[in-house]
Amino acid sequence: MEKLKVAVIGCGSIAIHRHLPEYQGNPFVEIVAVCDIKEERAQSAASEYNAQAYTDYKQAITDSNADLVSVCLPNYLHAPVSIFAAEQGKHVLCEKPMATSEEEAKQMIDTSNKAGKKLMIAHNQRFVPSHEKARQLIANGEIGKVYSFRTTFGHGGPEGWSIDGKESWFFRKEEAFIGALGDLGVHKADLIRYILGTEFTEVAAMVESSAKENSDVDDQAVTILRSEKGIIGTLTASWAYGAGEDNSTVIYGEKGMLRLEDDPAYSLIATYTDGSKINYELGQIQTNDSGGQTSSGVIDHFVDSVRNDSKPLIDGEEGYKSLQIILAALEANETKKNITL
Ligand SMILES: NC(=O)c1ccc[n+]([C@@H]2O[C@H](COP(=O)([O-])OP(=O)(O)OC[C@H]3O[C@@H](n4cnc5c(N)ncnc54)[C@H](O)[C@@H]3O)[C@@H](O)[C@H]2O)c1
Numbered sequence: 522m523e524k525l526k527v528a529v530i531g532c533g534s535i536a537i538h539r540h541l542p543e544y545q546g547n548p549f550v551e552i553v554a555v556c557d558i559k560e561e562r563a564q565s566a567a568s569e570y571n572a573q574a575y576t577d578y579k580q581a582i583t584d585s586n587a588d589l590v591s592v593c594l595p596n597y598l599h600a601p602v603s604i605f606a607a608e609q610g611k612h613v614l615c616e617k618p619m620a621t622s623e624e625e626a627k628q629m630i631d632t633s634n635k636a637g638k639k640l641m642i643a644h645n646q647r648f649v650p651s652h653e654k655a656r657q658l659i660a661n662g663e664i665g666k667v668y669s670f671r672t673t674f675g676h677g678g679p680e681g682w683s684i685d686g687k688e689s690w691f692f693r694k695e696e697a698f699i700g701a702l703g704d705l706g707v708h709k710a711d712l713i714r715y716i717l718g719t720e721f722t723e724v725a726a727m728v729e730s731s732a733k734e735n736s737d738v739d740d741q742a743v744t745i746l747r748s749e750k751g752i753i754g755t756l757t758a759s760w761a762y763g764a765g766e767d768n769s770t771v772i773y774g775e776k777g778m779l780r781l782e783d784d785p786a787y788s789l790i791a792t793y794t795d796g797s798k799i800n801y802e803l804g805q806i807q808t809n810d811s812g813g814q815t816s817s818g819v820i821d822h823f824v825d826s827v828r829n830d831s832k833p834l835i836d837g838e839e840g841y842k843s844l845q846i847i848l849a850a851l852e853a854n855e856t857k858k859n860i861t862l
Pocket residue numbers: 530531532533534535536556557558559562576578592593594595596598616617618643644645682683684685689690704
């Protein structure tokens with residue numbers, strides 16, 4: 522059977538740590554092209570993965586004859602590169618946040634639909650075992666009616682992650698458009714929609730840029746969300762948790778409470794109002810220090826959806842709804858008013 526050919530655009534940290542090794546580990550894919558505006562990065566990935574190096578994304582996408590394109594670029598390039606790739610008839614896996622505006626996101630969805638090709642957004646939090654288990658427990662009514670939640674994603678900031686360290690695009694509004702809220706908050710927006718199986722209709726937010734120097738984007742955000750089912754909760758994103766990562770979520774329901782990624786030994790702890798408690802050992806979440814899960818699950822899922830012609834779990838519409846929440850949070854902070862979705 523002929524393998525699917527992939528072009529990976531951007532050879533920074535997410536490509537190096539996730540996309541490239543996970544495509545390499547997938548038996549149905551061959552990495553044919555790698556592209557980075559910094560030639561030495563493209564060359565280095567090309568020699569490691571036996572692919573062709575490019576510095577121009579258009580050339581990488583058209584000349585390589587790729588079937589799939591992974592967009593691993595600064596946020597402002599997500600929409601233009603994904604749209605170009607879909608216009609060329611490619612299936613697209615795009616990193617998060619999907620785009621910098623609702624208009625861009627809609628255009629990405631329309632272009633992929635018109636081309637009859639897949640569009641998936643890399644919200645890997647959905648593939649974490651504790652998160653998937655919590656979704657099932659809630660859907661099965663294990664904790665009864667859900668009332669409230671708190672979900673947090675914070676770490677010391679992208680200088681400890683991006684290939685350009687302190688000089689990273691992550692800190693420049695023109696390229697990033699948004700800071701911690703778009704880097705980390707959007708993951709939790711997507712996760713909480715997924716786990717609770719509900720859409721959010723109202724967003725309040727306070728956003729600050731207080732922790733980083735030489736940055737013109739937010740690094741602290743606390744938002745309050747209300748769902749169509751009347752569930753209210755907080756979503757927090759931060760680049761100032763220098764002492765350690767917090768990736769936890771707690772869900773409070775009528776019959777019990779679920780703590781996710783909040784305990785070093787048990788990734789899911791269910792405590793019930795009748796006094797019983799279940800500790801689930803499901804494996805740890807993947808972190809930037811490359812502890813925990815070895816595969817994000819994102820790349821294999823994307824490849825499967827192309828091979829089986831099935832809808833990806835996080836398609837463009839899903840990415841769009843999660844993006845809407847953080848765009849609303851920015852607006853709520855600016856206008857000092859709750860935003861209705
Ligand atoms: N899903 C996740 O958990 C997760 C984690 C980290 C980052 N990300 C996302 O991945 C994307 C990339 O982030 P990263 O951490 O790899 O950043 P990075 O700074 O490590 O790498 C970005 C790379 O893009 C290259 N680049 C910039 N402009 C280019 C262009 N015009 N053409 C080709 N290459 C270009 C840079 O030279 C750099 O090598 C971001 O959108 C980020 O939000 C997702």
